[in-house]
Structures are given as C-alpha cells and as structure tokens.
Amino acid sequence: AQKVTQAQTEISVVEKEDVTLDCVYETRDTTYxxxxxxxxxxxxxxxxxxxxxxxxxxxxxxxYSWNFQKSTSSFNFTITASQVVDSAVxxxxxxxxxxxxxxxxxxxxxxxxxxx
Amino acid sequence: GAVVSQHPSRVIxxxxxxxxxxxxxxxxxxxxxxxxxxxxxxxxxxxxTSNEGSKATYEQGVEKDKFLINHASLTLSTxxxxxxxxxxxxxxxxxARGTANSGNTIYFGEGSWLTVV
Numbered sequence: 001a002q003k004v005t006q007a008q009t010e011i012s013v014v015e016k017e018d019v020t021l022d023c024v025y026e027t028r029d030t031t032y033x034x035x036x037x038x039x040x041x042x043x044x045x046x047x048x049x050x051x052x053x054x055x056x057x058x059x060x061x062x063x064y065s066w067n068f069q070k071s072t073s074s075f076n077f078t079i080t081a082s083q084v085v086d087s088a089v090x091x092x093x094x095x096x097x098x099x100x101x102x103x104x105x106x107x108x109x110x111x112x113x114x115x116x
Numbered sequence: 117g118a119v120v121s122q123h124p125s126r127v128i129x130x131x132x133x134x135x136x137x138x139x140x141x142x143x144x145x146x147x148x149x150x151x152x153x154x155x156x157x158x159x160x161x162x163x164x165t166s167n168e169g170s171k172a173t174y175e176q177g178v179e180k181d182k183f184l185i186n187h188a189s190l191t192l193s194t195x196x197x198x199x200x201x202x203x204x205x206x207x208x209x210x211x212a213r214g215t216a217n218s219g220n221t222i223y224f225g226e227g228s229w230l231t232v233v
Contacts, residue, residue: 035222043207043227043229044226045209045224050221091160095222103165103211104150104160104222106160108159109158
C-alpha cells in the first residue's frame with residue numbers, strides 16, 4: 001500500500017537558517033511520482049516539484065533543493081537561507097503514475113515557522 | 117498553463133441544508149477529478165475519484181449519499197454536501213488530472229472553505 005510519512009510535525013527556525021523537511025514514502029510500484037506542495041494559511045496548494053521514480057537527480061531551484069534517494073525511499077526538501085515568507089505547511093505526496101486516474105496520497109504535512 | 121477553478125471559495129450554510137461546490141478545468145479536458153477534504157491542521161484526505169460519465173469511486177468511510185459527486189462533462193465535477201451538519205465544516209479541494217500528453221500532470225483548485233452553522 002502507498003504511504004507517505006513526514007515525521008516532523010512542526011519546525012521553527014530563524015530567518016537565514018537552512019531547514020530540511022523530511023519525507024519517506026512506501027510503494028510497491030516501480031513507476032511513481034513524488035511531489036512537494038506548499039500550503040499557506042489561505043489554503044491553496046502551491047506546487048513546488050514533481051519527480052518521477054526513474055529520475056534520482058537532485059534538483060535545485062533558487063533557495064529550494066530536493067534530495068531523492070530511492071535506496072532509503074526518501075525525498076527530502078531543503079530551504080536554504082529561510083525567509084519569513086517560507087512559513088507555511090509543506091506536504092509531500094506520492095502518486096502511482098502507472099495507473100490512470102490515481103490520486104495523490106499526502107503525508108501529514110510539516111508546519112514551518114520562520115521568525116525574523 | 118492549465119488551471120483548475122473551484123467555486124465558491126468560501127461558503128456558510130445552515131445546518132440541514134445542502135451546498136454545492138464546483139470544480140472546473142479551464143483549458144483542458146479532465147476525464148478524472150479527485151475530491152479531498154482537509155480538517156484544520158490535518159492532511160488532505162482523498163474522498164472520492166470522479167470519472168466523467170460514470171459513478172464516482174468513494175474511499176472507505178466516505179458516505180456517498182451524503183457527498184454527492186457528479187462529473188457530467190470533461191471540464192466540470194461537482195461535490196454536493198447534503199443535509200450538512202457542523203461536523204462537515206472543512207476545507208474541500210479538488211484536483212484534475214491532465215492528459216497523458218501533458219504527463220498526467222495534477223492540477224489543484226483553490227479550495228473551498230465550508231462552514232456549517
């Protein structure tokens with residue numbers, strides 16, 4: 001069965017600190033997608049990244065970077081030099097791409113609070 | 117790019133009444149849409165999968181007679197909360213899956229805050 005675990009419920013950092021949000025997933029499929037979303041207080045989900053199971057290259061986008069390691073079934077997200085605007089709930093999600101119409105399974109989310 | 121629009125963004129209804137939430141794919145056809153529910157400070161839980169022209173598939177524990185889902189066209193799915201009660205107050209969000217040509221990309225609506233008083 002699919003499962004996404006975000007063990008960190010809440011993280012508090014001070015501006016300019018680096019912070020890593022952990023994500024561990026479980027799936028029996030060899031073909032799947034992993035996602036990260038940001039959810040500000042307004043509620044909408046802001047798409048951050050999608051990575052398929054065949055692409056283990058780490059990715060960097062500005063202050064954001066992602067470390068995908070199939071050997072440990074992890075897809076961790078790092079924010080470098082955090083800012084107050086980064087404060088939000090972050091969700092990691094999994095989709096078995098091999099099946100048409102498969103929904104995303106979300107982790108419980110990590111609430112990140114960045115103080116000035 | 118593709119956009120999914122959800123309406124209304126916020127709704128307050130009286131206990132016992134029904135409320136309808138719409139999810140529209142604006143510039144692509146979505147044969148499959150998904151409805152999620154999120155209680156405060158909790159994760160998004162899949163309620164049902166909606167396929168155009170057929171009955172929705174509900175997740176275990178979701179009452180299909182209470183949460184009516186209709187996917188009558190390739191661009192519109194609706195969720196109707198019938199006989200709403202305060203415990204139905206929640207954030208409801210839909211998503212639509214694009215075509216295989218677009219990499220089966222998932223697009224989320226903006227979400228709808230439902231308050232039942």
